[in-house]
Amino acid sequence: MEHIVIIGNGIAGVTAARHIRKLSDKKITIVSAESEYFFSRTALMYVYMGHMKFEHTQPYENHFWKKNRIDLVRGYVTKVNTQEKSLQIDGAPNLSYDKLIIASGSKPNKFGWPGQDLDGVQGLYSKQDLELLEENAPNSKVCKRAVIIGGGLIGIELAEMLRTRDIPVTFLVRESSFWNSVLPSGESEMINEHIREHHIDLRLGSSLKEIKPDENGKVKSIVVEETGEEIDCNLVGLTAGVAPNVDFLEDSEIELGRGVKVNRFLETNIMDAYAIGDCAEQHEAIGNRRPIEAVWYTGRMMGETLAQTICGNRMEYQPGHWFNSAKFLDIEYQTYGWVFSERRKKETEIHFHWRHPKEKICITVAFDKDSETVLGINTFGIRLRHEVFDRWLSEKRTIDFVMEHLRDTNFDPEFYTNFESQIVSKYNSDFGKSINLKKKNLKRIFQIA
Amino acid sequence: MSTYNKNMALTGEPPKSLSLGQKMAVFMGTSGLGILLLAVFNVSFPNKALWLTLSLSAISIGTIWFSWDAYSKKIPGIKNDGVWFKSISSRGLWGWVAGLALTGFYVVLYFYPEYLGLVNDGDNKDVIALFDPLSEFLNGNPASQWFVYGTLYTVAILVFGIKFLWKYRHNRYERLRTLSVMFFQTGFAFIIPELMARLNGHKILDGGSLPYYDLKNIWPLNYYNFEGYRIKMFLSSGEIGFGLLIFGILSIFVITPILTYKYGKRWYCSWVCGCGGLAETAGDSFRQLSDKSTFAWKVERWVVHSVVVFVTLMTTAVIYSYLGTDTSKYWLTKSTFLIGVATLLTLVFGWVMIFKRKQLQKDAQYGAIGYFVIIIALIGFHFFSGDGEVFLFKSGTLRKSYSFLIGSIFSGVIGTGFYPIFGSRVWCRFGCPMAAILGFQQKLFSRFRITTNGGQCISCGNCSTYCEMGIDVRAYAQKGENIVRASCVGCGICSAVCPRGVLKLENGPLKGRIDSNQVLLGNDVDLMTLVNEK
Numbered sequence: 001m002e003h004i005v006i007i008g009n010g011i012a013g014v015t016a017a018r019h020i021r022k023l024s025d026k027k028i029t030i031v032s033a034e035s036e037y038f039f040s041r042t043a044l045m046y047v048y049m050g051h052m053k054f055e056h057t058q059p060y061e062n063h064f065w066k067k068n069r070i071d072l073v074r075g076y077v078t079k080v081n082t083q084e085k086s087l088q089i090d091g092a093p094n095l096s097y098d099k100l101i102i103a104s105g106s107k108p109n110k111f112g113w114p115g116q117d118l119d120g121v122q123g124l125y126s127k128q129d130l131e132l133l134e135e136n137a138p139n140s141k142v143c144k145r146a147v148i149i150g151g152g153l154i155g156i157e158l159a160e161m162l163r164t165r166d167i168p169v170t171f172l173v174r175e176s177s178f179w180n181s182v183l184p185s186g187e188s189e190m191i192n193e194h195i196r197e198h199h200i201d202l203r204l205g206s207s208l209k210e211i212k213p214d215e216n217g218k219v220k221s222i223v224v225e226e227t228g229e230e231i232d233c234n235l236v237g238l239t240a241g242v243a244p245n246v247d248f249l250e251d252s253e254i255e256l257g258r259g260v261k262v263n264r265f266l267e268t269n270i271m272d273a274y275a276i277g278d279c280a281e282q283h284e285a286i287g288n289r290r291p292i293e294a295v296w297y298t299g300r301m302m303g304e305t306l307a308q309t310i311c312g313n314r315m316e317y318q319p320g321h322w323f324n325s326a327k328f329l330d331i332e333y334q335t336y337g338w339v340f341s342e343r344r345k346k347e348t349e350i351h352f353h354w355r356h357p358k359e360k361i362c363i364t365v366a367f368d369k370d371s372e373t374v375l376g377i378n379t380f381g382i383r384l385r386h387e388v389f390d391r392w393l394s395e396k397r398t399i400d401f402v403m404e405h406l407r408d409t410n411f412d413p414e415f416y417t418n419f420e421s422q423i424v425s426k427y428n429s430d431f432g433k434s435i436n437l438k439k440k441n442l443k444r445i446f447q448i449a
Numbered sequence: 450m451s452t453y454n455k456n457m458a459l460t461g462e463p464p465k466s467l468s469l470g471q472k473m474a475v476f477m478g479t480s481g482l483g484i485l486l487l488a489v490f491n492v493s494f495p496n497k498a499l500w501l502t503l504s505l506s507a508i509s510i511g512t513i514w515f516s517w518d519a520y521s522k523k524i525p526g527i528k529n530d531g532v533w534f535k536s537i538s539s540r541g542l543w544g545w546v547a548g549l550a551l552t553g554f555y556v557v558l559y560f561y562p563e564y565l566g567l568v569n570d571g572d573n574k575d576v577i578a579l580f581d582p583l584s585e586f587l588n589g590n591p592a593s594q595w596f597v598y599g600t601l602y603t604v605a606i607l608v609f610g611i612k613f614l615w616k617y618r619h620n621r622y623e624r625l626r627t628l629s630v631m632f633f634q635t636g637f638a639f640i641i642p643e644l645m646a647r648l649n650g651h652k653i654l655d656g657g658s659l660p661y662y663d664l665k666n667i668w669p670l671n672y673y674n675f676e677g678y679r680i681k682m683f684l685s686s687g688e689i690g691f692g693l694l695i696f697g698i699l700s701i702f703v704i705t706p707i708l709t710y711k712y713g714k715r716w717y718c719s720w721v722c723g724c725g726g727l728a729e730t731a732g733d734s735f736r737q738l739s740d741k742s743t744f745a746w747k748v749e750r751w752v753v754h755s756v757v758v759f760v761t762l763m764t765t766a767v768i769y770s771y772l773g774t775d776t777s778k779y780w781l782t783k784s785t786f787l788i789g790v791a792t793l794l795t796l797v798f799g800w801v802m803i804f805k806r807k808q809l810q811k812d813a814q815y816g817a818i819g820y821f822v823i824i825i826a827l828i829g830f831h832f833f834s835g836d837g838e839v840f841l842f843k844s845g846t847l848r849k850s851y852s853f854l855i856g857s858i859f860s861g862v863i864g865t866g867f868y869p870i871f872g873s874r875v876w877c878r879f880g881c882p883m884a885a886i887l888g889f890q891q892k893l894f895s896r897f898r899i900t901t902n903g904g905q906c907i908s909c910g911n912c913s914t915y916c917e918m919g920i921d922v923r924a925y926a927q928k929g930e931n932i933v934r935a936s937c938v939g940c941g942i943c944s945a946v947c948p949r950g951v952l953k954l955e956n957g958p959l960k961g962r963i964d965s966n967q968v969l970l971g972n973d974v975d976l977m978t979l980v981n982e983k
């Protein structure tokens with residue numbers, strides 16, 4: 001029986017395993033150093049915040065794996081020998097495989113800052129990082145101030161986490177506004193306000209010069225590059241993005257770039273070795289996507305695709321329309337299609353932006369200047385129906401159509417106050433149109449003839 | 450950074466201490482309870498109306514003050530920080546203390562009301578006496594242990610309802626739902642029945658007396674509604690009494706199915722019902738304690754449906770016992786009644802087995818067949834033997850056992866007493882026959898579902914953790930499948946706590962209500978079709 005070995009029990013590896021099991025009877029083994037069972041990485045923050053216990057982040061009950069004949073091995077893969085098709089594992093006996101799937105995920109970026117390896121300096125990615133955080137910042141007595149370096153999704157999560165334990169947080173963001181390499185300025189500005197509203201000391205346009213130790217080699221303070229200001233702190237959170245976790249492959253014959261180089265079939269340069277998820281790097285970017293996509297959803301989609309290939313139906317990784325979501329403190333964010341920030345957008349990409357006069361709610365729709373085709377949408381504080389917007393993107397609907405049918409795509413809970421009429425009236429006045437908003441229609445939404 | 454082989458327990462140390470305001474609020478609330486406790490231990494208060502007012506006000510203001518301090522100054526949003534660190538909400542010491550205290554209260558209430566001061570012939574004593582003035586004001590009679598309980602129950606729903614309104618003030622669905630349960634408890638469960646009692650003996654009732662009737666309390670939750678003494682009272686109270694009896698019958702056979710078809714069982718369980726109302730308000734801090742395992746789900750299905758069978762048999766037996774045999778006196782006789790029950794059950798069973806079998810799991814089908822055969826056999830056995838008592842037990846024995854096991858032990862002692870241990874909906878999930886019947890309709894014949902939003906789920910587990918009914922919501926959401934579960938009471942918290950906007954409670958078309966996708970939206974269209982077409 002063919003033996004499939006998967007390195008990494010994150011969403012990519014586990015999705016691949018589940019789908020291979022659905023399609024075949026192959027022997028499946030998952031090797032992980034991080035945890036005994038699959039858990040949702042994105043939920044680690046809730047464990048620290050006390051919303052959940054660690055067990056709650058595990059999507060499957062412990063008996064699931066045995067029942068589905070997926071073997072779990074706890075250990076750290078130190079060497080991959082593609083000639084002999086075997087793995088050397090620290091903490092478990094060596095394994096041999098017929099097909100290898102590398103799904104080893106990411107690790108936090110470190111950019112060679114002085115002091116970056118001191119006690120009290122850490123990233124937030126793995127279960128071990130969470131455990132370390134409990135040590136470094138259990139409460140505001142042990143951790144009198146934390147400094148977070150890097151204004152992205154993990155940075156703001158870490159800030160939210162620490163605030164639930166009343167730990168004062170200084171948040172250094174290199175950009176002139178939070179996440180404005182991705183978000184258009186109106187949205188980014190709104191998030192700045194919300195961060196400050198949560199009593200987080202947000203420092204825009206500030207980067208890290210160095211981290212200073214005390215006499216015991218523990219972090220004592222950091223120095224800001226731009227101002228030279230020294231800030232005392234007991235914890236430094238390094239959240240300036242992640243990079244593929246592929247160091248263990250350096251001696252192998254598998255081709256590496258920043259991650260494991262793969263083609264559209266998620267195959268590496270070596271026969272029977274594949275890579276999926278955060279650690280995979282496409283030779284050429286797909287559409288507007290980046291060559292490395294460190295996102296939950298893409299990890300899952302690659303797992304679904306590769307399972308087909310492994311089970312004899314060789315298939316390209318062909319993601320559909322881009323989508324993503326996040327939560328910035330209390331504000332939910334969803335995106336479908338592409339809305340680029342001012343820094344990255346083309347001249348032909350026009351934005352329509354609406355923001356609620358009082359509440360932290362806004363929406364940006366991007367469309368093409370000439371054809372008026374909608375390119376994407378960002379919403380903050382409004383939920384959208386994935387299926388409907390995805391369909392509109394496929395159908396290449398115009399901005400006028402989207403505005404007219406905006407109510408069909410609303411996914412907010414029942415009885416919520418809706419803002420479609422304000423949005424459309426701003427659209428009409430911004431672009432000199434006279435769109436009439438249509439009523440929500442179940443037949444259109446659910447595609448019933 | 451070494452990221453492996455570092456096994457360590459996660460021990461949270463959040464700020465869980467109380468603010469000064471909260472401490473004072475706790476002191477105030479406890480003193481209110483203290484007055485009641487002193488009354489239990491024979492301290493006689495001179496001016497009962499004054500002390501009762503003091504006590505209830507202190508409890509209410511204390512609780513409201515505490516919630517105001519906890520929520521009103523914070524930015525609106527999800528407020529679950531530290532839930533699993535606090536001893537009261539994570540089965541810690543305070544959780545157990547509260548559980549034991551509540552359980553003890555229910556044991557005394559149901560089985561030893563004399564310790565609360567109930568005196569059947571003569572003036573009440575102790576804590577019940579303290580409630581006499583309020584009871585006399587409302588219904589003109591001295592209080593009973595049930596009046597005391599009803600008052601405290603209503604106060605709990607109101608003050609914890611206010612807490613819930615603050616906690617979820619960003620969520621209009623939650624606010625409206627909570628206002629609704631607060632209204633139905635105060636109006637329908639508490640004030641209207643008390644006022645109705647004032648009509649007793651009045652000429653608009655033809656001089657008759659109405660039984661105590663909480664109009665929103667529907668059979669089989671209200672398992673005693675069709676007992677002989679109540680039927681006599683209804684029938685002796687003129688057109689109003691007769692109307693109420695008809696309303697009771699229509700409630701279960703007509704009103705309930707229509708509303709459940711349109712909105713799911715939530716219209717009742719989390720918008721109207723008193724048990725649900727208490728669970729959603731006072732029980733909100735314990736919703737995360739429900740057991741999400743597939744094993745618990747299996748136990749739930751067997752136990753709750755067994756209770757339905759039990760209550761059906763018991764009610765049939767009780768009604769049968771007081772019916773006559775002479776058709777010339779009254780059209781409904783023992784035999785027509787039994788034939789009616791058997792026909793109705795056969796129709797329901799037939800409809801499910803013919804049209805809806807695919808939606809039932811294997812064990813549900815076996816269970817349904819087994820129970821159907823047993824009931825029909827018992828009815829048939831009796832019908833042809835023409836024995837004096839129906840079924841194998843006397844109707845009185847069935848009635849007493851049901852009232853003791855289900856009505857008291859299950860719904861009260863375990864259902865509410867164990868809030869801090871098993872979560873807030875133990876009764877609704879494992880015991881309530883009404884919830885089971887509504888759930889059966891919801892699963893098989895309703896427009897209600899929780900829609901999963903394409904591929905947006907990140908499997909974080911907030912939805913499952915905070916589901917009071919122990920539904921593993923995530924198991925569906927991460928597959929892109931809608932949630933259509935018999936037990937879902939539609940509280941909407943899964944949707945509220947979801948950080949990615951994945952879940953929406955809604956009423957939609959029956960077609961495509963359950964979407965089972967093996968590959969989720971966001972992927973290559975060909976791959977989705979390929980896998981999902983299987």
